[in-house]
Amino acid sequence: MEGKEEDVRLGANRYSERQPIGTAAQGSDDKDYKEPPPAPLFEAEELASWSFYRAGIAEFVATFLFLYISILTVMGVSKSSSKCATVGIQGIAWSFGGMIFALVYCTAGISGGHINPAVTFGLFLARKLSLTRALFYMVMQCLGAICGAGVVKGFQQGLYMGAGGGANAVNPGYTKGDGLGAEIVGTFVLVYTVFSATDAKRSARDSHVPILAPLPIGFAVFLVHLATIPITGTGINPARSLGAAIIYNRSHAWNDHWIFWVGPFIGAALAAIYHVVIIRAIPFKSRD
Template sequence: MTDEVRVVPEHPPAPLFDVRELKLWSFYRALIAEFVATLLFLYVLVATVIGHKAESLDNQCGGVGLLGIAWAVGGMIFLLVYCTAGISGGHINPAVTFGLLLGRKVSVLRAVSYMVAQCAGAICGVGIARAIMKHQFEAFGGGTNVVAFCYSNGAALGAEIIGTFVLVYTVFTATDPKRNARDSHVPVLAPLSIGFAVFLVHLATIPITGTGINPARSLGAAVIYNRRKAWNDQWIFWVGPFIGAAAAALYHEYVLKSAAIKPFRRSTATPEASAPPPPPPPP
């Protein structure tokens, strides 16, 4: 018995610029999927937040509570990533797209197009939520991301950086094709891991910033609600997630990543090896 190693080949990096994508229907289908997924995500998120605040005012139970909001957001991300992963990759977040761009998983053209589609979908999703619950939307802040009064901008920025780092790091790890070779004993369901990461980050950062970690989510709510406080804090919800995404991408790609090998044992007692040597030729 001898030990051997099998090197798992790396997927080639995506080209930085690939205009050929503009000729593919799959490219536009992916944009539509990102737009619709972000629209649905923002509708559910804002409706849950507004509903919680409205119920908190009417009764002592407080509606679904912060835990319910975190479950709703994490569960929705799980469903949307599960549904769109095979079409667009299930980014639903410009910060995730930016991290994957730095990791050479998508081209610049696709990354920029995804971000535009995500922001447009977020604005439409919040607009639908406002149309359905207009009075509550205006009365309870429109689900915008703002820095809580008891926290500084620096604390909020740090929370957004760390929260996005957790999310993007989970995305890279859960979708790493080498996991099948390196960690074949660990069953991985990527959408569940990503949704659970979003759930945990929301539990930690809702009291600080309302949890952004998604620039499209913050932009969509700010555009529809359109109040000074939301716009004054908007930079935090772009700078923080992009820094966190970049840090996660660099950490995974240049610190943790190495050639994935899978040791396995294979018997050397093959039929050819165990057979007696052929007799020498006659003189």
């Protein structure tokens, strides 16, 4: 390990299966793949490591930029009397998906590029990072989202407050159950894609199939937005929903807010269980 950076030895990159999103799998040429040990629940070494705090800062900045660009796009569409004169729903979907692609690519080697508490929660359930790191990431993601939405409001306060502030809510014509189901399935698609795109064993087994992990992850976000913007405005990211709700701060933003936490966390949990139990069958493997 001598000569390698601290983050390779500590935290998100310490275990071979927890390689940063968007990087080659560690040991990808080793066909005799061995299951790495699960991450410890609490890793005291992390708290004394600069890489731990640097990763949190990276999550804050990435989520800040994500909210800034995506909410500005939503505001641009909302202010036009004709959706044909703007980028429309497709443009909003591309904004969210494209930013996730870019930001995961930029931050993968530092924090793993989660940018979403639901993704962090799913990876924690799969024992790919410690509880300490998971909680720290979630706090920094939420703070970044609040700041990002706040900057958008500062730029165009009148429009922001008049156009709903990009806050998520169940749209007319749909029930709360519809909204919850859309958030569960949409988050499942995203987190399942994250697991598949960053699976070290898959990279070792299918090394002849090159993959840039941020691309399918960003594309999954784009497709989910196309499907669920008409239903909930698409949350699938509790930090994104919280940031917009706090800065907009109207009853419209809070009435259904619980859906945008419960739905994504259930979807992430189901994706983690599906990947670990069904796809990887880890609980049924014997460890030597």
